[in-house]
Amino acid sequence: MQKNYGVKFLSFSGALPSKVVKNTDLEKLFDTSDEWIYTRTGIKQRHVIDKNESGLSLSVDAAKQALNKAKIDPKSIDLIIVCTATPDKLYPSMSCMLQGKIGAVNSACFDLSAACSGFIFGMTVASQFIYTGQYKNILLVGVDIHSRFVDWSERSVAVLFGDGAGAIVMSSCLAKDDELKGFILRSESDSKLDLTLDNDNIYFTDLQDQVKPDFVRMNGKAIYQFALRVVPEIAKELLDKTNMSMEQIDYLVLHQANQRIIDAVAEKLKVGKDKVLSNIEKVGNTSAASIPLAIVDALASNKIKTPSTMLLIGFGAGLTWGAAVIECNILK
Ligand code: ACO
Numbered sequence: 001m002q003k004n005y006g007v008k009f010l011s012f013s014g015a016l017p018s019k020v021v022k023n024t025d026l027e028k029l030f031d032t033s034d035e036w037i038y039t040r041t042g043i044k045q046r047h048v049i050d051k052n053e054s055g056l057s058l059s060v061d062a063a064k065q066a067l068n069k070a071k072i073d074p075k076s077i078d079l080i081i082v083c084t085a086t087p088d089k090l091y092p093s094m095s096c097m098l099q100g101k102i103g104a105v106n107s108a109c110f111d112l113s114a115a116c117s118g119f120i121f122g123m124t125v126a127s128q129f130i131y132t133g134q135y136k137n138i139l140l141v142g143v144d145i146h147s148r149f150v151d152w153s154e155r156s157v158a159v160l161f162g163d164g165a166g167a168i169v170m171s172s173c174l175a176k177d178d179e180l181k182g183f184i185l186r187s188e189s190d191s192k193l194d195l196t197l198d199n200d201n202i203y204f205t206d207l208q209d210q211v212k213p214d215f216v217r218m219n220g221k222a223i224y225q226f227a228l229r230v231v232p233e234i235a236k237e238l239l240d241k242t243n244m245s246m247e248q249i250d251y252l253v254l255h256q257a258n259q260r261i262i263d264a265v266a267e268k269l270k271v272g273k274d275k276v277l278s279n280i281e282k283v284g285n286t287s288a289a290s291i292p293l294a295i296v297d298a299l300a301s302n303k304i305k306t307p308s309t310m311l312l313i314g315f316g317a318g319l320t321w322g323a324a325v326i327e328c329n330i331l332k
Pocket of ligand 1: 031032033036037040041116155156157159160195218219220221223224256257258260261285287315316317
C-alpha cells in the first residue's frame, strides 16, 4: 500500500487493579491447588478490580500515563480506540467515556471487539488512519475485566483470567521511519463456540425482570490446539511478508493466554527463552491488555534492550488472530 506517513510508537503504559488474588486464595473457593494452576498455566496470581475500580478507571490510568510519557496534550488526540470484549456498558462505548475523563475533546472514538487479539487489531486499524494522513495522534487502549464474567465456582476457567489495561500513543512520522514493519490479521468463525461469553439470554416473552449475566465458557483443549496451529503459522507468514528472519526479531511477545502455549509456540519457532516476554505469572491472562502489559513489565524491569524489533502475536475468541512486527524505541 502507498503510505503517505509512517507510524511512530511514542509510549507504552499499563494499569492493574490493586487487589491481588493468589492461587492459594482460589484454593479456598474451589477444589484446586497452586501446583495444578502453576504447572498447567504458569500463573501464580492475578489482579482483579474492587468496588471503586472498573474497566474505565484502569483505562483512564493507563491512558493518562501513556499521554504523559508521550508528552502529548489530550486535546491533540485525533482518535481513541478502546479494544475490549468486556466493556463496562454496552453503550456508551468505553472510548467515549474515556474521552470525557481525559479531556480529549477533539477525538473521534470507537470500541473494537476482537477479544484477546484486540490490541493487534486495534494497532493495525489505527495505523491505516495514520498512513493515509487522516489522523496524526491516536490513543489505543486494550482493556479487559474478566473477573466480572467468569464463574468463580468453575475451576477450569476461573484460574486463568486477570483484569488490566494497556495504552499506547501512536503518532505519524515520515513514511521512511515507519515503526510498524508489517502485519497480518486473520479470522475464522468459531462455529463450535469453543470460546464464548453469551449476552443473548434475555427475551421479552420471558418477561424477565433481572438481567442474568452469563460466564466465559471454554473448551480448553480446542483453544490450546487452535493457538498451536495458527500462531507459529502466522509468525512465519509475517516474517516472509516483511523479508525478515526470526534472528532479526529481538523479542517475541505473544498474547499471555497460558505459559504452556507460550512455551510450545516458542519451541515450534525455535526461539530461545531469553527472547520471549512473559508476565503471566504475575497477572494471569488479561486478554486485550496482555501484549502491552507484557511490554510495559519488561521495560519497567529492564529485561529488554531498546531500540528493539518485536514480533507481537494475539489470538483469541472469534476466532481471531493477528501479528505485527514493530520497532520499539521507547526507553520506559
Ligand atoms: N484445578 C484442579 N483441577 C482442575 C482445574 C483446576 N483449576 N481445572 C480443571 N481441573 C481438572 C479437570 O476437572 C480434569 O479432571 P478429571 O481428569 O478428573 O476430569 C483435569 O483437571 C484435567 O482437565 P483438563 O481440562 O484436561 O486440563 P488440561 O490439562 O487440559 O488443562 C487448560 C486445562 C489449562 C485450560 C488447558 O486446556 C489449556 O491450557 N488450554 C488452553 C486454553 C487457554 O489457555 N485459554 C486461555 C483463555 S482463552 C485465550 O486467551 C485465547
